[in-house]
Amino acid sequence: MHHPVMLDEAISSLNLKPGYVVLDGTVGGGGHSKEILKRILPGGRLIGLDADQSAIKAAGENLKEFGGNFKLINENFRNLDRALSKENVKSLNAVLLDIGVSSFQLDDKDRGFSLKEEAPLDMRMDRRLETSAYDIINRYKESDLSDIIYKYGEERFSRRIAKRIVEERSKKPIETTAELAAIVRRAAGSGQKHYRIDPATRTFQAIRIVVNDELGALEEGLKRAVSWLDIGARVAVITFHSLEDRIVKNLFKGYAGLGVLKIITKKPLGPSQEEIAANPRSRSGRLRVAERI
Numbered sequence: 001m002h003h004p005v006m007l008d009e010a011i012s013s014l015n016l017k018p019g020y021v022v023l024d025g026t027v028g029g030g031g032h033s034k035e036i037l038k039r040i041l042p043g044g045r046l047i048g049l050d051a052d053q054s055a056i057k058a059a060g061e062n063l064k065e066f067g068g069n070f071k072l073i074n075e076n077f078r079n080l081d082r083a084l085s086k087e088n089v090k091s092l093n094a095v096l097l098d099i100g101v102s103s104f105q106l107d108d109k110d111r112g113f114s115l116k117e118e119a120p121l122d123m124r125m126d127r128r129l130e131t132s133a134y135d136i137i138n139r140y141k142e143s144d145l146s147d148i149i150y151k152y153g154e155e156r157f158s159r160r161i162a163k164r165i166v167e168e169r170s171k172k173p174i175e176t177t178a179e180l181a182a183i184v185r186r187a188a189g190s191g192q193k194h195y196r197i198d199p200a201t202r203t204f205q206a207i208r209i210v211v212n213d214e215l216g217a218l219e220e221g222l223k224r225a226v227s228w229l230d231i232g233a234r235v236a237v238i239t240f241h242s243l244e245d246r247i248v249k250n251l252f253k254g255y256a257g258l259g260v261l262k263i264i265t266k267k268p269l270g271p272s273q274e275e276i277a278a279n280p281r282s283r284s285g286r287l288r289v290a291e292r293i
């Protein structure tokens with residue numbers, strides 16, 4: 001089960017009306033899309049994208065009551081131009097991006113997203129990608145690994161961790177999430193008391209961001225999305241990582257300076273205490289909203 005994060009806040013921020021054409025760039029299990037469809041029918045249409053084939057399947061099931069009013073496409077949202085043109089969309093009345101991994105992906109043991117499961121080192125959202133976590137962990141230079149873990153994991157022990165990975169893989173390839181997690185935990189060693197979370201969490205997050213080029217996709221996809229907005233149309237973005245939130249903040253600011261967007265959320269909104277209590281995975285969610293002017 002995936003609990004859609006900041007559902008009410010995100011949906012109400014989009015000012016949806018019947019007849020709207022809406023893009024959900026990260027359809028996942030279809031939780032947000034379902035609420036969008038309820039508000040844009042009759043007459044509206046939803047295009048849902050997801051890089052993950054399994055998400056498209058799950059969302060299709062979840063949304064089937066809405067019949068022919070939506071189209072789901074297995075596509076990275078950085079390629080939304082292609083998807084929207086193919087669907088003969090002329091412009092959009094609202095866009096939602098709910099970035100990151102879903103609970104389906106985290107809980108699917110075979111995908112390698114979770115450090116709590118023994119799984120092959122994969123972490124690809126889109127299984128058509130050629131490079132998996134295995135390739136990065138076993139082939140990247142030590143200095144590149146260290147940089148990645150530092151930059152995308154904001155991990156202070158990145159050098160130690162990268163060194164240990166390289167030592168271990170010279171004995172035998174590192175094949176599973178459990179092996180990687182154990183190596184990282186050992187490398188963090190005496191630093192462990194600094195962690196409130198599992199010491200492997202940040203390294204896993206860093207590798208996942210690189211496997212899926214998550215920051216590059218967000219920057220490119222959000223720029224493309226803005227170019228499709230009708231005057232008055234809103235774009236809402238939920239992120240789970242400070243680097244992602246910074247990208248959204250800076251892009252919105254840049255467009256506001258150009259007179260293209262008006263920023264609706266001066267500060268990002270977070271989930272309520274109730275939501276965090278019911279779904280701890282929501283705790284780092286940040287919502288930013290802007291309107292095409």
Ligand SMILES: C[S@@+](CC[C@H](N)C(=O)[O-])C[C@H]1O[C@@H](n2cnc3c(N)ncnc32)[C@H](O)[C@@H]1O
Nearest residue numbers: 004026028029030031032050051052076077217
């Ligand atoms: C947090 S979940 C979305 C959950 C969804 N809003 C719901 O209510 O069920 C994020 C989803 O976005 C997808 N995703 C992440 N980055 C993507 C990208 N660049 N292009 C397309 N899908 C992406 C993931 O595969 C995942 O299914």
